[in-house]
Amino acid sequence: MREPHSPNVGQVGARVLLAFVLWLCHTPGLEAQVVADPILAGQVFVADSALSTGTVVLHRIDAASQGEVDSVDVAPDGSFVLRLPRVPDPATEEMYFASIRHDGVLYFGNAITRPVDLDSLYVIRAYDTLLAPAEGVSVALEVRSLFFEQSGSQWAITDVFQLRNDGDRTIVPRAGGRVWSYPLPTGAREVAAEREMSDDVVSYERGDIVFRAALPPGGRLFVIRYFLDSLAVTVPTPGETEVLEVLVREPAPAIQVEGLEQGQGVQMDDRTSYRLFAGQAVTLPQVRITMAEESSPPPVEWIAVLIAIVLAGGGLIALRSGSGRVSGPAAAASAGVVDRQAVLLELARLDEDYESQGSPTAARTKAYERRRAELMARLRG
DSSP states (O other): OOOOOOOHHHHHHHHHHHHHHHHHHHHHHHHHSSOOOEEEEEEEEEETTTSSOOEEEEEOSSOOOOOEEEEEEEEEEEEEEESSOOOOOOOOSSSEEEEEETEEEEEEEOOOSSSOOOOEEEEEEEOOEEEETOOOOEEEEEEEEEEEETTTTEEEEEEEEEEEESSSSEOOTTTTTOOOEOOOOOOOOEEEEEEOTTTTTEEEEEEEEEEOOOOEEEEEEEEEEEESSSSSSSSOSSSSSEEEEEEEEEEEOOOOETTTTOOOEOOSSSEEEEEEEEEEEOSSSSSEEOOOOOOOOEEEOOOOOOOOOHHHHHOOOOOOOOOOOOTTTHHHHHHHHOOOOHHHHHHHHHHHHHHHTTOOOHHHHHHHHHHHHHHHHHOOO
């Protein structure tokens, strides 16, 4: 007696799979999850009110280039809609973001790198401006980290400042004035701002770093490099510094830092470690580094810290509010941990600054290309 014919297991599986696909394609509400529409719908606010006038510009960035893709005027309620050339793919280095200029200051929204980034309202926050007096204003110095590294008979200093505007308006300089200034140690030479910032942004004048860029609510970080003849130096620290750190690359002579406590060493890789001195809510007018008698070196904790942005060329500029505050020991490492959004914003600012120069010099072009390569390497990392 013959048994009933049984279909092949593979045929059954194929039929089940086909039925499931057909069900999926005809299930309401699931098509949008399969194919995303590259539409960016957003709204622009000034503080908590909608910005009724202005032009939103869509930017595209990849490993080789950047440029404006499209632009649209905002509606009376601050809303706008832009179509992307394609759905963003996280597997590529392509990314998008939108910006708007308000009262002469450029503000950016978040980076768009995944299809899910298009699912929610895209918000750009701008702010009204506050004209600073000619001498500048006093803003919170959230973190200052000084990295000392011996270079022949001199010391190379990487001085990291993280400012914070606690107000609700963007501080802008008046003609010939400044937004903020701060003294450097006596004897500092070859002073240069990271990213080859032009003098109308950061300059060194009569012993002071002078900051002239717009300072929106939230945080802004920039890096200054210079040289000193000796490790024994007096560092001016006027006002209050919420977190102050001195990091000295090993090997280095025994030192003492008045007003700061020696902490655990910071290890960046197998060959680079730093001796750390740190303090919180520092109100001393100055901090002195003096030579001490040689003693056994302090233990170094092998921890994974991301301070490469500071050493390789930081200079983060984030024109948006809501920056997280950095506090506690080893805050330099925290300040160096820059999220993808911040790197994208700096890329945009870097490209905009370069293109606005018209006919940049060969040296400026080389510096621009080097800095852009560093930023893209950080994004890939």
